[in-house]
Amino acid sequence: MERVPEPELMEEKEQVISYDAADFSEGEVNFINQINHYLLRKNISLGEKDLIVDLGCGPGNISEKLAIKWPNTEVVGIDGSKEMILRAEYNKNISTNQKKLKNLRYICSDIKDIKSNNFLLKKRISLLVSNSLIHHITNLKDFFNTIKSLSCNDTINFHKDLKRPLDEKSALELKAQCSTKYNDILTNDYFASLKASYTFKELKNFTLENDLLSLDVFEDGDKYLIVYGNV
Numbered sequence: 001m002e003r004v005p006e007p008e009l010m011e012e013k014e015q016v017i018s019y020d021a022a023d024f025s026e027g028e029v030n031f032i033n034q035i036n037h038y039l040l041r042k043n044i045s046l047g048e049k050d051l052i053v054d055l056g057c058g059p060g061n062i063s064e065k066l067a068i069k070w071p072n073t074e075v076v077g078i079d080g081s082k083e084m085i086l087r088a089e090y091n092k093n094i095s096t097n098q099k100k101l102k103n104l105r106y107i108c109s110d111i112k113d114i115k116s117n118n119f120l121l122k123k124r125i126s127l128l129v130s131n132s133l134i135h136h137i138t139n140l141k142d143f144f145n146t147i148k149s150l151s152c153n154d155t156i157n158f159h160k161d162l163k164r165p166l167d168e169k170s171a172l173e174l175k176a177q178c179s180t181k182y183n184d185i186l187t188n189d190y191f192a193s194l195k196a197s198y199t200f201k202e203l204k205n206f207t208l209e210n211d212l213l214s215l216d217v218f219e220d221g222d223k224y225l226i227v228y229g230n231v
């Protein structure tokens, strides 16, 4: 199936409300566990000196889980959509875990405009993550340029995203499954996201052709891809 790009930012209020109302917690917990296993395997423990950045943080579900999992670090969620950042701040304020989220803050910015020396970031980034972001980025080189410019030699990158289905029929089947749980806005957004997603080959080839050999691409089941390592 040909890739069909979708708008980068999720700016519509209704879209944000529908996304925020959905329960993706199983996948989110799984993502945090995958990061944790990777860090354990690398013998890395995160503490006070470390900064974790969550790109395309949306309503903050992953950012909050990162802040709770690594309570001594500083966690920054970045999203270019004002509506998403408002929602993330709201969620943080009403969270039953509010006391555990003191190490979390948000920045509203397009990821392409954030530089590692940005005064809002204050420290070098130890762990740079994203979930469900890559498919929003129109040109792959913008995503990789961003993570390259934000990373230093020892920054661990861990980015998970949807994998583009092989054909329209498979995408429509996934859309139909989604519609049994979620409303039309979210179902249509999900379908657009599936069509906008990249394939394993596209991501892998990009890393090979652009001298990003310390980054690896991994197929996580039949629906997801993970880009991880150093840049």
Ligand SMILES: C[S@@+](CC[C@H](N)C(=O)[O-])C[C@H]1O[C@@H](n2cnc3c(N)ncnc32)[C@H](O)[C@@H]1O
Pocket: 008, 009, 010, 011, 055, 056, 057, 058, 059, 060, 061, 062, 078, 079, 080, 081, 084, 109, 110, 111, 112, 130, 131, 132, 133, 136, 137
């Ligand atoms: C599908 S949501 C994922 C949200 C969150 N990471 C999660 O897993 O629930 C993608 C988010 O990326 C944001 N985004 C897309 N392109 C972006 C860009 N160029 N700069 C900043 N944020 C971006 C969107 O606004 C949206 O909030």
